[in-house]
Each structure stands twice: as C-alpha cells, then as structure tokens.
Amino acid sequence: MRQFDVLIIGSGLGGMTIALHLADKLKVGLVTKRELRDGGSGWAQGGIAAVLDDQDSIELHIKDTLVAGAGLCEPESTRFIVEHSKEAIDWLITMGVPFTRDDSGETNYHGYHLTREGGHSHRRIIHAADATGAAVIDTLATKVAAHPNITVLEHHIALDLITDTKLGKTGNANRCHGAYIYDIDADRVDTVLAQHTVLATGGAGKVYLYTTNPDVATGDGIAMGWRAGCKVANMEFIQFHPTCLYHPHAKSFLITEAVRGEGGILRLPDGTRFMPNHDERAELAPRDVVARAIDFEMKKGGFDCVYLDISYKPSSFVKEHFPNIYQRCLELGIDITKQPIPVVPAAHYTCGGLVVDRAGRTDVDGLYGVGEVSYTGLHGANRLASNSLLECMVIGKAAAEDILGAGFHPVPEIPEWDESRVTDPDEEVVIAHNWDELRRFMWDYVGIVRTNKRLERAQHRIELLQHEIDDYYSNFRVSNDLIELRNLVTTAELIVRSALARKESRGLHYSRDYPGLLTESRPTVLNP
Template sequence: MPEDSTHRSFDVVVVGSGAAGLTLALRLASSGRRIGVISKGALAEGSTLYAQGGISAVLDASDSIDAHVADTLRAGAGLCDEPAVRFTVEHSRAAIEWLIDRGVPFTPADESDETPAGYAYHLNREGGHSHRRIIHADDATGRAVETTLEGLTRRAPEITVFEHHMAVELIMTRTPAAARGHCQGVYVLDINRDTVRTFAARHVVLATGGANLAYLYSSNPHAASGDGIAMAWRAGARVANMEFMQFHPTCLYHPRARSFLISEALRGEGAVLRLADGHRFMPDHDERGELAPRDIVARAIDAEMKRTGQPHVWLDISHRDKAFIEKHFPAINAQCLELGLDMSGEPLPVVPAAHYTCGGVITDAHGCTDLDGVYAVGECAFTGLHGANRMASNSLLECIVYASAAADDIAGRDTTPLCADLPDWDESRVTDSDEEVVVAHNWQELRRFMWDYVGIVRTTKRLERALHRIELLRREIHDYYGSFRVTPGLLELRNLAQVAELIIRSALSRRESRGLHYISDYPKPLPRAMHTVLSPELGTESATAGYRPL
C-alpha cells in the first residue's frame, strides 16, 4: 500500500501503550519488523502509569511456584484456568528479570525491612498472598515500569509512535480459511487533525486496557473505556466472564482526588479498616481480616457503609511511625499531605471504586484471539488467569508474560503480503455534530445506572432494569454515530455502551454468587464453576441461555 498522510503500513500495529503494549513492541523490535504504537493520549498516559502496589512473582527461596499458583486459584473462586495460572507464574521470574535488565528501578532490600533474607529487592505482601512476593518501586511501581519502557520505545528505530490517536475499528475481510474473518489493519482517528487514517498491518495487537469507566466511580484514568473489547466484539471475537468487575476496596474519598487509589500494600504493612466509631470491622467478615481477597474486602466495606449510612470507611495506618510511612509510601503520603491528610497521624477516608476488568477477549496462551491476525494482551484479554477475582499484583505480571508470549508468536510467523487496496474511512454521509451535549449526557447516564444497578451487590431486578436502559441508550448512540463525524468522546461512549451491555448480559446469565459477582437472588455458588462465554454470531441474547466451559 502506498503511504501518504492518511495511509500507513506496518508489520504490527499495537493499539495501546501501557505495560502490555510497550513490552510487546520492544520484544518485537529486535525481529526486524516495523511496528506502529497507537496511544490515545501521551505515550505513557494510561492505567499502568498509576499502578501503585507492584508485581507478584516467585523470587525468594522460601516461596514456590506451587504456592503462588494455589493462592491465585483460591482468590479466583474456582474459575481460574490452572494451566494459564501455572504458565504465568512459571514465567514470573523471567518477566521481572527482563524488566530489571531494561532498567526498571525496583526498591532494594534493606536490613530493617521485613523481607526474606538473601534477595536483593524489597518484597511486599498483599491480600490473598501467602508470601511476600510483590516486587515494587516504592509505591509507584507502574510509573517506574511505564516510564522506563516509554524511554526505550522512543529510542527504538523499528517503532513509530502515534500519540493522540484512537483506534476506531478493525479492518476485517472474510476468507474461507478464517471463518470469523482476517484482520488487515485498523482505522485510527488522528485526534489533533480530526482525520481518520487507514493503518494496514499483518497483525493488530489490542492492548487497550479495561472498561472501568463504565462505572461512576473508578480508580482508572480516562482512557479505560473498553475500546479493544468493543472493537473485537464488533469484529466477531468471543468474550468471557465480563460480569467480573473488580472494585478496589480503598479509593480515597475526597472531592479533589476522586480516583486516587490507596495501595493494598498499606494493608500488607498493617493498615486496618475502621468505622467512624473506631471499630475494626474486617475480622467480623473474614478471618483473614484486611488481607482477605479484594472481592471480600470490597463487599464488607459496601455492607458496612449501607448498614451504618456512612459515605465511607476509614483506613488506619497511624500506628506506624512517620519515618516508616515516608520510606515505604512516599508518593501516597505526599499526595495525601497535599490534600491536607496526614496518614501517620489520622486514618484516611476510603470507598470502593471500579478498578479492574477480569473478563475480556478470549485468547490462547500466545495472545491469539478468534480473529485471524488479531492478538489481545493485558487487561482487555481473557487468559483464564484471574477467574472470578483477580489477586493483587497479578495484573502487571500478566501484561509482561503474555505480551512476551504474543511477541514470540508473531516473530515466528511468516510475513505475508499486506493488503494493497484497503478502503478509506467513509465520511461522505455524515456531518459535524451540533449536539455534543447528547454525548456528555449519555456518558453520565450510563455510568450512573451501571454504578447503581450493576455494582458490588446486584439483584436480578436491578440487572433487568439496567439491560432495558442500555438497550435504549445503545439505539440512541447508534443513530447518533451514523449521522455525525466521529470524535473521541463519541467513540468512547459507543465502546462503553457496548461493553456495559456485555457486562449486564453476563451478570444476568450467572445465577449464582461467585468471586466479584454477588447477586442477592442467588447468594451461594453452584457446585460446578463455569465460564460465561458470549459469541457475536449468536447475538448477545445467547448469553441468557447459561454459561459453559470455554
């Protein structure tokens, strides 16, 4: 394909620039392939940048692969795919060593630290883990990982970065050899120039993150609008377990920091959850207290807030001295002090917030989706690792391990010719919108009813109400999308509405409570754990027929 201002050609286009996307691009750079990286905002901006806690891995002699696997399976409430868990954990040390070799500045061990002897780096312990196995860079691990990979990406001659670009739609062709279609590239909105460009590619990698902005309260940055999941679904890929949305238990409750996360590492270092009267309530809900898995802690907080009528609970680490807090949590401490909160002398107000999408586009161990030429890695993918509840700090590990596996798979494939005649994006029948207020209004409506009806505790009645609302909203968005030129806000709204419907239909089909999905009508788990699998060719209505193995 001849290249001009609206057409570009690459061997691989990576949509997303977090830990998964940049790891894959850098892993492939040495293979001689031309790589384009699409970033919705600045290259480093995204969920990875704001990850605090760390990366779980078997790094100490007192720990073991079997122990990490067992902890993950236990947290996943019977729905983890054990081979996927073992594959991830077995590659955890290699993933960390690759990051260290790239220059990620993890926090070194100190004689005064509660860290297993003999390992060079400090290891935290977090909820659900039986050992200290969380390697970290103080309390800003994501920033250390992302900025390191960003610098390497910008210096790699094989990689071309497109900042402030947003993927619109995968370009699919139907062939006898690919029943669901073969991907030839992706349409991309150049946000600054307000132009949709055609990117031809032999392989497209979706590394777009989760869909947590479907909820009113989220710990994620603005980019987490489910773009990759929605695009893959519209192109014909199956998705799984979309009902399992993880709510992080401790997001700061403050009008000037509505999405500021208070890391689980605080609880790993002894922080406790209290009510306004000082009562420590987690032992009333689980014998593991504050170190219970996130689904249990989030439900406990939600229950106590509803029981007492309080708008938040309190996270208290004030029994630790100021020097300890400044050493282990410098970024969180500085942000809190800026907001007038001193966690060395007082508890912090916290609430649960949508944090992580455990379901996603179904992939194999190499990141391959149902769509020929399309890979998915990171939070937008369903690998089977997380099951019904993601264990703390397994997410960045999954990004590195599966991005590496996908890069190896792509590097081993033949370089088939690029399609020479991909069509331009057609805007001949649309106009500029004069009703942007519709986008803003629908955005707020969607996030509000998802929070109210499809949140931490669900009922069939609430879910049915949400389904009715999303069907009406999606019809309205479809009509709007067909009439006006695309904008970032419209694309994100369209994607969020699509993913919200998948979440709702998945939740309605699961007639049990398991992990992150708690429904009052069916408070107990069924004897056999099954995945919720939605398939586009059967229509979303097929989800109501039940759930099944992959």
C-alpha cells in the same frame, strides 16, 4: 495510509512489552489515545507478583491465585504465567526499572524488597515504593521512544478493526489487517494496515461512576474485538478496589493494597475495627471480600466512607513505604502518619475480556489481545493482587514470539474511511448526557451487589442508549467522545449480559437473587 508489520493499540505495559520484544526485527506502530506514558499501567501502585524468594514456590503462588479466583481460574494458563514470573521480573531489571532496595537479607530478591498483599501467603510483591507502575512505564517508555523501529502515534484512537468479514469477503477465514484510526489533533480518520494487530487497550473502569482507572479506560479493545468477531468471557467479574481515597478533590486516587499488607487496619468512623467480623483473614482477605464488607458497613451505618489506619506505625516507616500516598494525602490536609485515610470502594479491574490463548491469540486471525483487555483464565472470578502487570509481560512476550514465528501475510487492498454521507454533529450535548447516564446507572444497578431487577433495568437503558448512539454514529462525523461512548455502551452490554447469565454468587459477582454457589461452575462465554 500507513503500514506496519505490527500495529499495537494501547501503550500500557502490555503494548510496550510487545513493542520492545519485536522492534529489533519488525516495524512497529504503537497507537495511544493521549501521551505515551498515559496508559492505565502507570497508575499501578502496589507492585508485581512473582516467585522470587527461595522460601516461596510456584505451587504456592498458583494456589493463592486459584483461591482468589474462586474456582474459575484456568489451571494451565495460571501455571504458564506464574512459571514465567521470575523471567519477567529479571527482564524489567535488565531494562533498568528502579525497584525498591532492601539489603537486610530478609524477604528480598538480590537486594530488592518484597512486600505482601491481600490474598498472598508469602511476601512476593516486588515494587518501586508505592508507584511501581509509573517506575516501570517511565523506564520502558524511554526505550520505546528511542527505538528507530517503533513509531508512536500519540493522540490517536482506534475506531474499528479492519477484517475480512467487514470487507465483505466470504469464506471461513476472518483475518485482521489493521484498523481505522482517528487522529484526534487533525480531526480525521486514517487507515493503518498491518500483518498483525495487537489490542492492548486496558480495561473498562470508566463504565462506572467511581473508578480508580484513568479516563482512557473506556473498554475500546473489548468493544472493537467483539464487533470484529471475538468471543468474550467473564465480563460480569468487575473488581472493585476496596480502598480508593474519598475526597472531593482526589479524583481516582488509589490507596494501594500494600497499605493493608503492611498492617493497615480498616475502621468505622467511630474507630471500630470491622474486618474480623467478615472474614478470618481480616484486612488481608482478597479484594472482593474486603470491598463487599466495606459496602455492607457503609450501607448499614449510612456512612459516606470508612477509614484505613496505618498511623499507629512509626512515621518513618509510613513515609518510607508509601511516600506518594503520604504526599498526596498531605496535599489534601490528611497526615496519614497521624490520621486514618478516608476510603471507599471503586471499580478497578476488568477480570474478563476477549478470549485469548497463552500466546495472546484471539478468534480472529492476526489479532492478539494482551493485558486487561483479554481473558487468559488467570484471574478467574477475582484477580489476585499484583498479578495483572505480570500477565501483561508474560503474555506480551509470548505474543511477540508467536508473531515472529508467524511468517508474512500480505495485506489486501483496503478502502479508505468513507465520510461522504455524514455531517458535523448538531447536538454534542447528547454525548455528554448519555455518557453521564450510563456511568450512573451502571454504578447503581451493576455494582458490588446485584439483583435481577437491577440488571434488567440496566439492560433496558443500555438498549435505549445503543439506539441513540448508533443513530448518532451513522449520521455525524466521529469524535473522540463519540468513539469512547460507543465502546463503553457495548462493554456495558457485555457486562450486564454476563451478569444475568450467572445464576450464583461467586468471586466478584454477588447476586441477592442467587446468594449460593453452584456445585459446578464455568466461565461465562459470549459468542458474537
């Protein structure tokens, strides 16, 4: 058994933020499925939204967030996060994050360049060229790895949370005491105890066939929290990024929102611009609008993709602002200074998740959720571009402060993981087949445009998969693939149940059966 003051599951920006805010005073264990830098945050290209420019304001940022959220943002949480945005950026600057400089004196913050993205009324996105997430994560990971009070457990995946309810304890309280963690390299399950446990596992993009997310985004924290007794909310709102590079050798490569923010034009294969026909904001409309427009044009014309064109800008401008996209596309034979970029929508962000308050607290005592795994109310029915990394930092710091003020909670005696009644798996092909089937029918039936019939078909297939997976889980030793598949199927069920419960089209959820808006709409909350 291992024991820490705080166990953090997930090594993205949310997990690292909490770890660094706690480590000077507490002993922290940080669990990551792969390497320390392999969380989803490192894939973020565009930047971080914050009120930094004197001509911008808290009220404008809140307004833009509420508009994008289509009436379902939680106003108090939104204000709390936006009001702390400058403080979060200043913290990153003190950490040494190399944000892009701009000493022209226009649209900058202390010499740092600010860009604009879809849905924003002002230039407020601070960024590190077109690889902001990587710059932030690399900077913080260096500090995490060097801190004597942080133990990083790489190649470990959380199997399930340890709670009073699961231990068979009676009473009204249900406290989390850590988690059973599968050591992938050693092929064993360890018991890891903690006074406080944080889920910072990211989203569930891998539930879909096409996604901009890394392979680790399998809904682990959402599924574990649900099994532990947490409420989930707004799982029907899956954001499909409008522009993922369409190329057989470009797995999950995102073309950042900022390309459109800096003047990129969406065109059909014949060169026709189409976004003004769908929305007066054209390419600067929020992501749900742009993704549906692309989906509509692709299906109407029978196209494999559409094209994002920034080639009319000076070559030096394109290379300076988007060096990584330029280089990656060039490797694939696409010179974006001369050619448009082939793009398709892809699952990008999970706007719903475990219900948490402004300190990241879930319904289970001692259990916190931070980042994409959680539902704070900030994103509503559609996340505004570049608000996600901001949420990680603001709620992450608030959760750390709450943990520091929570006092000591002794951990009871916990049984070790019991493998005495299971055997080695005989047919691992079952896992691979079920994984592929799930992602394909979720893409076909629970994608950008939905119908009741499609959702019901998905629900029926999920039930069949759950029976197979539960049987497999009960009889055979666990593996990384089995743990992820089990979590993906649970997350898929929550998405479909939430989608069936919403009898309207709002934000990221578009139903042909209910194309209109309800006059009064509320978050979809599921109780375990």
